[in-house]
Amino acid sequence: MILKYPANLLLFLFFPLFVFSQIDWRVSAETGFYNSYGDAVIKKSGLITRFDSFLKYKYEQGKREASVQFRFHPELFGTISPVKSAKLKADGAYYQNEGNLTWGMNVTGQRNFLNANTVNFTYNIFAAAVNFAWSDIGLNASTGYAYQIIKERDRYGLELLFLDLKLLQQFNSFIKYGAGFYVERFFASNEIILDEKNENNNNGWRTGPQISFIYLKDFILNVDYRILFHESEFTRYLSYEHWIRIVTGKIFFRDLSAFLLADYNFYRYVKSSDYVEAVTPLYTPLNSENKVYLKIAYELSDNVEVYTKTGYFKENLYEDRFSFEGWNFTFGIEFN
C-alpha cells in the first residue's frame, strides 16, 4: 500500500513517528579578578573577562539519540594589551538503546589558542570513543582513541588508545557505588629545536583501578578516585599518578544553587638513566588540572541566571613547562 504512494513512503522514511528534536543554547559573560603566579606568560594579576556560548542540537527517534554541540569560550586576562585565550569545542554523539544495553559513539575536538606578547601557542585535543552500558549488570565500558598536540616553537604530541571499564551498583534508591579498571597505551612524542630540529618518542602503558561513589537525593555527592601505574621506555618502577575528584551541590529554595568541584592530580615519575631532561617526552595527562571550583547561582527567571565563581587552579600543560596557577573570582550572567 505504501509503495503505491512514494510520497508517503518518503515521508515515512524521513519523518518517522516519535521523532523529537531539541535545541539547547546558552550564552554567558563574566568578569572579575585573577591573581596568578608560576609562569611569565600570563599577567600576574588584573581583570579577567570571559564569554561562553553553547549550542546543542539533539535528535531523538524512539530509542536512538544523536546530538551535536559547539562551544566557544574566549577569555581576556588584563585590560591593556591583554593576554587572549580562546577555546573552541565541538562534540558529536550517537546512542542507541536495545533493552538492557545502551551503546553509542562520540567524537570530541577542542582547539585552544593562547596569545600574548611573547608567546603564541595552540593546544588541540581530539577524542573518539565507543561506549557501552549494560544497565542490568551496571557495567559501563568505553574504548577509543585520543590525541593532544601542543604547538609553540616546539611541538609536543600525545596519542593514546584506551579502555575504561566501570561496574556501577545501586546500594539503595539514592546511592550508587562502583569500581573499575582503566588501561591505556600511549605514544608521546616531541619535536624540539635545539641546534637543529630534534624528534623524540616515548611509548608506554597506564593501567590501574578506579572507584566511585554517587549520592543523589536532596543534594549530590560524587567521589571518584583513580590510581594509574606507568610503564614506559623512559620511566621505571614505581611510577604512578593519583586522581581524585569530589563534586557536591545543592539547590536551595529552587532558585539558588551551590556547586563545588575539587580535582586533585598528583604524579610521580621515576626516570630511567637514559632520560634527558627537557628532551625526552614524558606522559602528561590530558586532565592534569588541579582545582577547587565553587559556583553559586541564582535564577532570576527560567532563562536568566546570575552567578559567582571562585576558584583555585593549577594547570600543568606539559611537564610543568607551560603552567599557571592562581585564584580568580568572577561575577557573571547567563541567558538560555
Place this chain on the structure above:
Amino acid sequence: MKSYKLTAFVFFLINFIVIPINAQSLTELEKKYEQLNSHLVKENRILDSLKNIFLYKTDEIDSEKKKSDPDKDKIVDLMAGSITLSNRIDEQNKKVNLLEKDLDIVKQQLHKRYTSITDSLESRKKTIGANGDELDAEIFNYTEKKLLVAPPIPLLSFNPGKILGIDIDKTKDPKEKALYEEYLNNALKEIDELWKNTSELITEIDQIVLLQKKTKKFLEEAELESGVIHRQQYNIPGQGDETRVSFENLPIDDQKVLGYQVQTYRLILDQLDFEKSVTGLDWEISLEENNKLDLKEYQKLLKEVKKRLQELKLVLANKTGFQK
C-alpha cells in the same frame, strides 16, 4: 425468517463454544493460581526449615569454638555442612523468587480477567434493569476474587467514575442523602491526601532531576579545559545522567517498594481514567520488560496523576458544596 434462525444458531454456537473456552481458561488460570500458591507455601516452609537448621548449625559452631578445648574436626565438619546448607538456602531462595514472580504474573492476569467480567456484569445489569439479584451475587463473587489477587497496594477505595453520577439534589430520602454525603466527604478526604502525597513525591523527583541537570552543566563548564577522556562516560544517555533507576540492582525490599510505587500510580491513573481519555498514552514504564524505571517518565506519570486528582478534587468539592 431463515436468516433469523441462522443468526440464532450462530449465536447459540458462539455461546456454546466460545464462552466455555473462556470459562475454561479462567478456571485453568484459577487452578494455576491455586497450584502456584500452594507450591509457594510449601517452598517457603522448606526455606524456613533450612534457615532454622542453618541457625542451629552456626550456634553449634559458636558453642564448640567457645569451649576451652574445641574439637577442630567437629568444627570443620560443621562448617562444611553449613556451606552446603547455605548453598541450598540460596537455591531455595531463587526457587521462591521465581515462584513469586510467576504468581505475580498469574495474579495480574486474573485481576484483568475479573475486572473485565465484573465490568460486563455491571453493564448487563444496567441493560436488564431491576431484575439483577443474581447478577449482584455474581458481581460480588468476582469482586471478592478480584480483591484477593489485587496488588497489595493502597488504591482508591471508591469508583471515581461513579462519583460523577451522584446528584444529591435528585435524592429526596434524607437517609440516602446522608449516606451520599458521607461517601462524598470520605472520597474527598482520600483524594486530598493522595494529592498531597503525589505533590510531595513530585517535588522530591523534580529536585533530583533538576539537581542532576545542574550538576551536568556545572561539570561541563568546569571541565572545558580538561578531562576529555573522563567525560566520555558522562555522555552515555541515562548513565552519567543518574535519572535512570535500576530496580534489578536494588536490594530486594527496595525493588518491591519502588516497583509497587510505580504500579500504584499506574493503577490509580487507570482508575482515574474512567472515561478512557488517556488510552493510547504510553504509561507502561516497562517494569515488566526489563525492570527499569526512567525517572523522567515516572515524573511525567506522577504529574498526570496529580492533574487528574486535582480535577476530581474540584468535582468532589463542588458536589459536597451543593449539599451544604
